[in-house]
Amino acid sequence: MIEMPVVSTGNPAVLAPAGQLEDVSVLRFRQELERTIDAGHTQVVVDLGGVSSLSEEAVAALVSAWQRLQTCQGQLRVVAPAGPIVGQLRTAAPIRSWPVYPDVAAALAEPGHAV
Numbered sequence: 001m002i003e004m005p006v007v008s009t010g011n012p013a014v015l016a017p018a019g020q021l022e023d024v025s026v027l028r029f030r031q032e033l034e035r036t037i038d039a040g041h042t043q044v045v046v047d048l049g050g051v052s053s054l055s056e057e058a059v060a061a062l063v064s065a066w067q068r069l070q071t072c073q074g075q076l077r078v079v080a081p082a083g084p085i086v087g088q089l090r091t092a093a094p095i096r097s098w099p100v101y102p103d104v105a106a107a108l109a110e111p112g113h114a115v
Helices: 024-038 056-070 084-090 104-109
Strands: 006-008 013-015 018-021 043-047 050-054 075-079
Touching: 013 024, 018 024, 024 043, 024 056, 043 056, 043 104, 050 084, 056 075, 075 104
Parallel strands: 013 043, 018 050, 043 075
Antiparallel strands: 006 013
């Protein structure tokens, strides 16, 4: 089972799933991303620091959220400390070209971006 806390409901919204993002938990993850965007959040940070494994479907959910946010001039920022999750993200197109931040503070602090 995965935990899906929404750390911040402001703009940016910060989602911090924890556990394994696989099988049934991916559906919940996708729904939470969609709910966040549907609520009007155009700046979303997903903190994968507490995620122990990430399926291809979870990566697809991130790509889908990124595509939706692009249509409304929004941004998706992904946080993943060094480790296997970063490796998985770096092999997935188009995510391999996205910056991956080491922590939420870095994702929120990068100059020149709306987030």
